[in-house]
Amino acid sequence: MDRFGLLCRNIYEKKRVTQRELAAAMDLSLGTCNHLIRDALADGLIALDPQTGEYSLLKKGVELLQKYRVNSAVILAAGFGSRFVPLTFETPKGLLEVFGERMIERQISQLHEAGIMDITIVVGYLKEKFEYLIDKFGVKLLYNPEYHNKNTLTTVYRARDCFKGKNTYLLSSDNWIRENMYHTYECGAWYSSVYMEGATSEWCLEASKKGLLTGVAVGGSDSWVMYGPVYFSREFSEEFFPVLEKYYETPGTEQMYWEQVLADLLNRTAGEHVPSMAKYPAPKMYINRQPENQVYEFENLEELRVFDEKYRNNSNNAAMELVAEVLHIPESEVTDLKCLKTGMTNKSFLFKARERSYICRIPGPGTDLLINRAQEKAVYDAIKSLGISEHVIYMSGDTGYKISEFYEGARNGDPRSWQDVARCMELVHRLHNSGIQVDHSFDMRERIDFYESICKGYEKNLFEDYDHVRGHMNTLLKRLGRLDRKKTLCHIDSVCDNFLFLPDGGIRLIDWEYAGMCDPMIDVSMAAIYSYYNEEEAEKLLAIYCSGNISAEDRFVYYSYIALGGFLWCLWAVYKSSIGEEFGEYTLIMYRYAKEYYKKIVTDPAFLLIGSDF
Structure with missing residues (x-):
């Protein structure tokens, strides 16, 4: 990563800054920062105000930054978000609100603050829900037709033209970023990382003393892990996408995350999945260590409830409200939610309430065309005495919503x-x-x-x-x-x-x-x-x-x-x-x-x- 570029970027963003402030911003010792400043002064990149002790950027420093300007951003929003059912039956995960603000809108606004206006959102599931963002933020939508049966490797492949010849952020629509971590200029490709104490199943990063990524392990302990936004420099993309394209064309890679390609390159194991890539070198990417409580990737509704109290008893979701009403419990006691089925006719999720397991069925769009729910309810009522069907706790002949007992084992x-x-x-x-x-x-x-x-x-x-x-x-x-x-x-x-x-x-x-x-x-x-x-x-x-x-x-x-x-x-x-x-x-x-x-x-x-x- 270009330290001169980072030095110039920090001065650019702060306009005038002291050596101590620069050292803190760049996570350098005062001695190391002093050497860097001395060289930058000698090269005519920066100037020192002897009266204030502050540094400012010279024309040559401004020119140096231009090759590091971030041109665009790609936001992945094609997936279903099965661990957030039933909320995601109605709303894509990235459009869920955290503290009254939709997660994807927060990231778009942060990008705009950094001057990044060329934003492409890769959509799939409930793609129409994102259409309003075109008018509100001037974004572009890119549809991934394979979203329903393939993973993010395919989604990034579909967006590959958005990266060519550009410096581009790669973001997930369902991340929540506390402080704006995006910049007008970035001086090398990086992957955001947070420190996880104890055992973790996340993808753990190995890096050199200078922060260059050298390996990835799935699971570990007391590790810096892949977490949050990623930045692709044009140089990184030029080397990386030919490999990703080979992966996409190779059978057996359909369910891979795009990060698997990077991990294989870093671990020198690309040949195990794509033999022709056995000796392909890993493009340079650095670790971007983030402080605690800065980047959030909510894994399920329970995690979101802890973060935003609104979701404990008021998720604003019809199915959750119905379950709470039928079982006479607050929404917070509806736990362990898991997706069982999603289709045009029905959507179903499994949940627990007071140590018992249930299934809630939600009729899908167009269900009135295909199924007469009043007739279905009449059948359930008629056969109840036979004891041959599932135990139905609640059934509506109007809406088709059904809550039934789940039989463990x-x-x-x-x-x-x-x-x-x-x-x-x-x-x-x-x-x-x-x-x-x-x-x-x-x-x-x-x-x-x-x-x-x-x-x-x-x-x-x-x-x-x-x-x-x-x-x-x-x-x-x-x-x-x-x-x-x-x-x-x-x-x-x-x-x-x-x-x-x-x-x-x-x-x-x-x-x-x-x-x-x-x-x-x-x-x-x-x-x-x-x-x-x-x-x-x-x-x-x-x-x-x-x-x-x-x-x-x-x-x-x-x-x-x-x-x-x-x-x-x-x-x-x-x-x-x-x-x-x-x-x-x-x-x-x-x-x-x-x-x-x-x-x-x-x-x-x-x-x-x-x-x-x-």
């Missing part, structure tokens, strides 16, 4: 364990034979028509033979409609993951969102396709449910609902794909069920007259 059913499958089918049988009824049905024709309508033709663009297959499904619907079959209450979503096997030997069936009156065979069919069963496995499942006593009509209905269910859930996945969510091969597998099982029905003579109009 429970496991999901295993579709490859026929013992598990037998127990699951036994519970389904109990439901079907319970005699419980509700006022609504699960209508396969209506659901197919509905999902087709919201796909808006996208499905026809994806599948060349869609209209042909749709005609086959219409045929099956007509044949099923001609059968005088008894309807029972059905779960519909009978995937093995929805069966919980409890430590005490009990079993529960959860998530009744689609439940309604229907032919009981639909639950068996859905269990088959959700488990990706082949024909032999599908037959075995049917035999288990029917205890080996299978009529031709039962098999016909079973096959029909496998075909129709495959078609329905394929449309569901196509719709999700149209709004940006992907499900890999799921769409293809479901479509194949529709086609293959229709073929089985029309080629089997045993089914020729069942539901036909002959």
Whole structure:
């Protein structure tokens, strides 16, 4: 790091300063500072006022600083912030307030104070929430389309053009900086660091006597650790980004932090991840030691509660307020929050309250379009006496919010364990034979028509033979409609993951969102396709449910609902794909069920007259 540059910067910022003040600002002994000042005087960088004993910057010193001017800043804000649920279900972590000020806004204002106006925010999750910053602060937004399944290495890669030929700060939107630590001029690349006493799982830094980073270890004790802002000089970026780009292009690096690249270079281990980088030298970066209580990276809501008392009992979050109201406790007693699920239909988080664990489900955007919550509540109310579902503490038929007991030590059913499958089918049988009824049905024709309508033709663009297959499904619907079959209450979503096997030997069936009156065979069919069963496995499942006593009509209905269910859930996945969510091969597998099982029905003579109009 250029000490002449640092000397000139400190004089520039203070205008006129004494030797003692310079020594303190640069963390130098008076003797070392005296030698540095003497050389700077000789080089014509600074001047001494003999009357006041203060130093000022000369033209040559000002010119020296120009190559160190900070040109821009990049703020990472693409991630979800899972450890801050449920707050981050509604608000990105960087937009949370600390002492009434949003964390990202505080950093932008501090950058502006240092004269840094070229600021790019890399967004992903809830990207629209950051749009107002364009007008308020004149920032630019850069979207990272891979934010949902890759880590910060990818986010920095996406922003790589923002660093080329520039001196640039790299910041995290969720840092809180007490005193402004940004400068108009920086005289060498650095990583902010704080001292952690005792054992830590943070990334611990090794540095030379002059502060040059020489190594990184994940975890340590009594160490200076990576913590907070980073500064990339243009020279550092020129050497660093070619390596980061190689990492991005290498499979297996998707979940890496960008700091892993730096750590590998410093530790001489880059070749373990990217063989071609084995001998690539580490670009120079220095440690920037920060005092205690200067830089904050809040790991979870509990840490934020300690720092800002507002969050103890007034987080201004609907889910937290509901939990506190339902359980008759202050928000401060809602602890150990963990994200369980985040999607378009539902978002869920796990929490503890007074030594018991619960799950709170929050309906996602668009949930009213996909799920009738009043009907769902009616099902939960109807089956309560059976004791086969999760223990629901609270359920709203209006909002869809649900709070239920969490079963410690429970496991999901295993579709490859026929013992598990037998127990699951036994519970389904109990439901079907319970005699419980509700006022609504699960209508396969209506659901197919509905999902087709919201796909808006996208499905026809994806599948060349869609209209042909749709005609086959219409045929099956007509044949099923001609059968005088008894309807029972059905779960519909009978995937093995929805069966919980409890430590005490009990079993529960959860998530009744689609439940309604229907032919009981639909639950068996859905269990088959959700488990990706082949024909032999599908037959075995049917035999288990029917205890080996299978009529031709039962098999016909079973096959029909496998075909129709495959078609329905394929449309569901196509719709999700149209709004940006992907499900890999799921769409293809479901479509194949529709086609293959229709073929089985029309080629089997045993089914020729069942539901036909002959």
